[in-house]
Amino acid sequence: MQELLLEIAEAAAGSPDKGNVATYIPELAGVDPDQFGIAVALEDGRLLTAGDADVPFSIQSVSKVFALALALGRVGDQLWYRVGREPSGLSFDSILLLEREDGIPRNPFINAGALVTTDTYLAESNPREALGELLRFIRAAADDDSIHINERVAQSEIATGHRNFSLAHYLASHGNMRSAVDKVLGTYCHQCAIEMTCRQLALAGRFLIDADDMPPLVAVQRRRRINALMMTCGHYDGSGDFAFRVGLPGKSGVGGGILVISPGRASIAVWSPGLNRYGNSKLGTEAMETFAKRMGWSVFG
Numbered sequence: 573m574q575e576l577l578l579e580i581a582e583a584a585a586g587s588p589d590k591g592n593v594a595t596y597i598p599e600l601a602g603v604d605p606d607q608f609g610i611a612v613a614l615e616d617g618r619l620l621t622a623g624d625a626d627v628p629f630s631i632q633s634v635s636k637v638f639a640l641a642l643a644l645g646r647v648g649d650q651l652w653y654r655v656g657r658e659p660s661g662l663s664f665d666s667i668l669l670l671e672r673e674d675g676i677p678r679n680p681f682i683n684a685g686a687l688v689t690t691d692t693y694l695a696e697s698n699p700r701e702a703l704g705e706l707l708r709f710i711r712a713a714a715d716d717d718s719i720h721i722n723e724r725v726a727q728s729e730i731a732t733g734h735r736n737f738s739l740a741h742y743l744a745s746h747g748n749m750r751s752a753v754d755k756v757l758g759t760y761c762h763q764c765a766i767e768m769t770c771r772q773l774a775l776a777g778r779f780l781i782d783a784d785d786m787p788p789l790v791a792v793q794r795r796r797r798i799n800a801l802m803m804t805c806g807h808y809d810g811s812g813d814f815a816f817r818v819g820l821p822g823k824s825g826v827g828g829g830i831l832v833i834s835p836g837r838a839s840i841a842v843w844s845p846g847l848n849r850y851g852n853s854k855l856g857t858e859a860m861e862t863f864a865k866r867m868g869w870s871v872f873g
């Protein structure tokens with residue numbers, strides 16, 4: 573497996589088309605697209621890496637997996653009255669279906685749904701406390717207290733997040749926001765601005781694979797459901813394509829990171845900042861396609 577990872581990192585370095593770095597968050601626009609990292613945290617505790625696996629990147633929407641786990645921990649199945657469990661078939665920041673579907677977002681991974689998730693774990697507490705709790709969850713999962721939020725990235729997104737503010741106001745107009753829009757947006761943007769390396773992210777994802785030595789951060793059924801949502805909704809309108817090509821649940825972020833789970837086997841983090849047309853890491857997806865195929869790993873047997 574180590575040789576395969578080195579081979580994949582080498583192929584990525586030589587790739588002529590690395591996709592396009594996200595520019596709508598100004599602080600992310602300057603990230604060097606020639607970076608690629610991959611880390612595999614195995615069920616038995618071993619960790620293998622290749623490339624820039626120790627370079628921190630903005631996890632962005634990958635944070636929605638941890639936020640969902642935290643929100644479910646707070647309110648359990650009550651969450652599903654406020655957000656659905658179906659793929660949207662639209663881009664991550666689309667507002668289209670919200671009008672037709674009375675302010676109930678399709679799933680917790682599109683931005684509208686993630687804003688509801690953030691509002692749920694924010695609950696009555698203040699953003700600092702809520703983010704502290706989210707960081708504690710991620711740090712416990714990764715067993716790494718150095719994981720932090722990049723304040724510059726958070727401010728950059730707050731300053732330019734007109735579309736997310738629109739989504740939040742639209743949700744509020746349907747009575748699907750408990751806290752003030754500014755408070756929810758501030759918390760959401762800080763959540764997305766968490767920085768992690770591939771090594772840290774792969775370790776943090778181990779709570780979704782049923783590893784022997786992990787503290788049980790979520791119950792079995794909840795872990796399975798989060799994986800199901802990652803498979804069906806984790807790549808937005810590219811989710812079907814990711815399932816077809818990789819065959820494993822995954823969650824992407826516009827920072828170019830992807831967290832992929834092979835249930836019972838491994839948690840994998842891959843990162844390459846250039847994105848494809850769906851806003852998911854281009855080389856990250858290609859790397860996972862090669863990795864899953866060569867390992868023979870798929871949830872489809």
Ligand code: DON
Binds near residue numbers: 631633665729851
């Ligand atoms: O809300 C946003 O637009 C970003 N903070 C996160 C979007 C994102 O990562 C979409 N993923 N591919």
